[in-house]
Amino acid sequence: SQQGEEDPQALSIQEGENATMNCSYKTSINNLQWYRQNSGRGLVHLILIRSNEREKHSGRLRVTLDTSKKSSSLLITASRAADTASYFCATSEVGGGKLIFGQGTELSVKP
Amino acid sequence: DTGVSQDPRHKITKRGQNVTFRCDPISEHNRLYWYRQTLGQGPEFLTYFQNEAQLEKSRLLSDRFSAERPKGSFSTLEIQRTEQGDSAMYLCASSLPTGINLEAFFGQGTRLTVV
Numbered sequence: 001s002q003q004g005e006e007d008p009q010a011l012s013i014q015e016g017e018n019a020t021m022n023c024s025y026k027t028s029i030n031n032l033q034w035y036r037q038n039s040g041r042g043l044v045h046l047i048l049i050r051s052n053e054r055e056k057h058s059g060r061l062r063v064t065l066d067t068s069k070k071s072s073s074l075l076i077t078a079s080r081a082a083d084t085a086s087y088f089c090a091t092s093e094v095g096g097g098k099l100i101f102g103q104g105t106e107l108s109v110k111p
Numbered sequence: 112d113t114g115v116s117q118d119p120r121h122k123i124t125k126r127g128q129n130v131t132f133r134c135d136p137i138s139e140h141n142r143l144y145w146y147r148q149t150l151g152q153g154p155e156f157l158t159y160f161q162n163e164a165q166l167e168k169s170r171l172l173s174d175r176f177s178a179e180r181p182k183g184s185f186s187t188l189e190i191q192r193t194e195q196g197d198s199a200m201y202l203c204a205s206s207l208p209t210g211i212n213l214e215a216f217f218g219q220g221t222r223l224t225v226v
Contacts, residue, residue, distance in 0.1 A: 006153075033214065042115075042202060042217035043154070088153050092213060097166055098144060099204075099215055101153035 006089060006102040014110050019076040021105040023089030024069075030092040032065055032072045033099065037086045046074075046087075081111045113137060115218035117203050123224045124193055131189045132221045136205030143186050144215060145178055146202040154202055160186060161208060193225045 007022045023032070031050045035043040049056045049065045049072065056063045062075040076083055086106050090099040116135040124130050136143045141162050146154035157176065158168045162183035175193075180186040190197055200222050204215040 035217075040200075040222075042219045043204075043215075045214045045216065048214055090215075097142070097161070097208075098156050098159050099213075100156060101146075103153045104151075 006087075006105045008105060009103065010106045010108070012108040012110065013079055015079060015081055017079055017109075019079050019083070019107055019109070021074045021087050021089075021107070023072045023074070023102050025072075025089075025091045025100075025102075026070065027091070028094040029067075030094055032063075033090045033092070034061075034063060034072075034074050035088045035090060035101075037088065037104075039085075043088065076107075079107075079109045081109050083107060083109045115203055115205050115216050117201075117218035117221050119221055120219060121222045121224075123226060126193060126195060126225055128193055129189060129191045130193055130223065131187050132201055132203075132223075133185060133187050134203030134205075134218060135185045136203070137216055138184075140205035140207055140216070141183065142206045142208050142213070143180055144204040144206075145186070145188050146204065148200045148202055148220070149198075157188070190223075193223075195225045198223055198225045 005024045031048050033048045034046045037043045047058045047063050049063050060077045065072045086104045088104045089102045118133045144159040145157040148154045156169050158178050160180040163180050175191045178188045200220045202220045204217045206213040206215045
């Protein structure tokens with residue numbers, strides 16, 4: 001079963017707006033990662049945040065992690081039509097060796 | 112291309128037939144993962160290897176599914192007696208086991224359709 005719950009399931013915004021996606025998880029983790037998937041394609045790693053980190057930036061991406069609430073958010077600033085994709089959070093559990101994915105947020109950025 | 116390679120990209124098979132998929136990981140990666148993904152869902156963990164050792168297998172995985180990584184390089188995933196419910200995208204990923212913070216690199220997937 002999946003660990004992560006993502007919110008919203010779908011998000012539609014205009015180009016230039018910011019997009020925020022949230023992820024909640026259930027167990028203690030080593031890290032949380034965000035991946036992007038274009039329709040019918042494989043997943044592409046975006047960013048990894050360790051359990052002892054609270055915020056991380058990469059280009060237009062900003063990720064936060066709140067381990068007390070077992071939640072994370074991904075912010076994409078100044079969105080572009082090319083950002084249209086599904087976004088998944090994935091957790092690496094303490095003592096585990098695999099990534100467990102959430103259900104994903106389908107982002108649509110309209111030009 | 113030095114990324115994760117999966118073959119075939121698409122497979123259509125009749126119910127009851129066996130199918131085998133192949134995954135070639137990034138050469139220096141000794142961890143290899145298999146996931147299954149259905150439309151609108153996140154990837155569901157199936158199994159993973161470190162070198163040739165299969166370290167974990169999902170409890171949800173039917174005994175019709177078997178995976179191997181005989182020489183610690185490429186891996187195969189076989190599904191026996193396929194059922195329509197096996198129709199999905201099968202994703203392979205690889206990573207380095209450097210500490211506990213692993214970035215996984217995914218292949219393009221094999222889309223299986225069971226008719």
